[in-house]
Each structure stands twice: as C-alpha cells, then as structure tokens.
Amino acid sequence: MGWTSSGIEKATDKREVLSCWDDTYDSLPNRTSDSNSLRFLGSFSSEAEAKKAINNYDISGMAYAEVNTGKESAKLRDAKELLSKESSKLKSFKISSSVYNSHNGKTIGCTDCGSSFPRDYFYKNDSYNYSEFDEFVDGKYLNTCPICGHDLRSKTTFERIEGYRKNIQKYTDRVNSLMETEKAKPYYLYKIHAYLG
Numbered sequence: 001m002g003w004t005s006s007g008i009e010k011a012t013d014k015r016e017v018l019s020c021w022d023d024t025y026d027s028l029p030n031r032t033s034d035s036n037s038l039r040f041l042g043s044f045s046s047e048a049e050a051k052k053a054i055n056n057y058d059i060s061g062m063a064y065a066e067v068n069t070g071k072e073s074a075k076l077r078d079a080k081e082l083l084s085k086e087s088s089k090l091k092s093f094k095i096s097s098s099v100y101n102s103h104n105g106k107t108i109g110c111t112d113c114g115s116s117f118p119r120d121y122f123y124k125n126d127s128y129n130y131s132e133f134d135e136f137v138d139g140k141y142l143n144t145c146p147i148c149g150h151d152l153r154s155k156t157t158f159e160r161i162e163g164y165r166k167n168i169q170k171y172t173d174r175v176n177s178l179m180e181t182e183k184a185k186p187y188y189l190y191k192i193h194a195y196l197g
C-alpha cells in the first residue's frame with residue numbers, strides 16, 4: 001500500500017484547516033495518535049518557503065503552515081491600536097458600572113418593583129470573565145433585581161456600553177477592510193500525507 005499524499009491545499013482560515021483534519025482523521029487507516037498527527041510548521045513570509053516546509057515533512061498525518069506576505073501600514077497599525085483600546089475601555093466600564101461597583105450606599109433599590117436589597121447581595125466585580133447578562137456570579141446577583149429580574153443599571157450605562165460597541169464595530173470593519181486591501185491577512189497551506197500500511 002505505502003504512502004498517499006494529497007496535494008497542497010489552500011485555506012483562508014485556520015478553522016478550515018482544523019475541520020478538514022477532523023474529517024480526514026476518521027477515514028485514515030492505522031490511525032493512532034502517534035502515527036497520524038496534525039502539525040503546525042510555523043508562519044512563513046513567502047508561499048514558496050511554506051510549501052518547502054510542508055513537502056519536507058513526511059510524518060503521517062497533516063501538516064500545515066501559515067503564509068503572511070503582507071506588511072502592515074501605519075494606518076492599519078493605528079486602526080488595530082484603536083480597536084484594542086476601545087475593547088479595553090468597554091471591559092473596564094462593564095466592571096465599574098456593575099450594580100455593586102456603581103453604588104455606594106448600604107442598600108440598592110429596584111425602580112421597577114420597588115424592592116430594596118443590601119448591597120452585598122450583589123457581586124463585587126473586580127474582573128470580567130463572564131457575561132454582563134449572567135444573573136449570578138459566585139452565588140451573588142450581578143446586575144438584575146433578585147425579585148423581578150429588572151436590570152438595575154442606569155440608562156446612561158447602557159448608552160455608554162452601546163457607544164463602545166458601535167466604536168468597536170467601526171474599528172473592526174476598518175481593520176478588516178485594510179487587511180484585505182493590504183493583503184496583510186494570513187492564509188494557510190496544508191497537506192495530508194498518510195501511511196496506508
């Protein structure tokens with residue numbers, strides 16, 4: 001039987017490579033984790049170098065490489081910088097505007113149902129690795145009324161969050177469109193090379 005190889009294929013997205021490997025792996029004969037593996041060979045600034053690396057790799061499985069020939073312009077770097085700053089601002093704002101953090105008094109009232117609760121019913125928010133819409137974090141309420149479920153944050157808070165989101169969308173679009181025109185977007189080459197026994 002010997003070896004079989006696909007040609008070198010191209011993908012615009014790393015996820016395409018990974019899902020192709022998932023589909024292929026099941027159909028390979030003699031598969032064990034050490035005889036059939038997925039190997040990332042690195043990022044290359046020319047397609048020729050990436051192809052050479054892939055062709056030199058002769059272990060059974062799939063090898064892939066990233067090709068990134070584009071150079072970022074100052075404009076693109078600035079747009080990426082703006083995007084990253086705006087995302088950090090939104091993150092900090094979601095922390096500072098959560099119900100516990102934005103109130104100082106001992107109790108917090110709900111304008112919707114009129115109930116009132118001790119401040120420590122709410123989560124003291126010092127990090128952000130959950131959704132602002134989660135009802136509970138660590139057993140405490142995050143932003144909603146424990147009785148009626150009304151979001152206790154102010155209208156101004158929502159407006160500011162919406163403002164950050166709009167900016168993030170705007171900068172994301174700008175980054176994507178500059179990456180397209182500057183060809184600074186990486187793509188992937190991959191090849192399946194399998195031992196059939």
Ligand SMILES: [Zn+2]
Nearest residue numbers: 110113145148
């Ligand atoms: Zn309520």
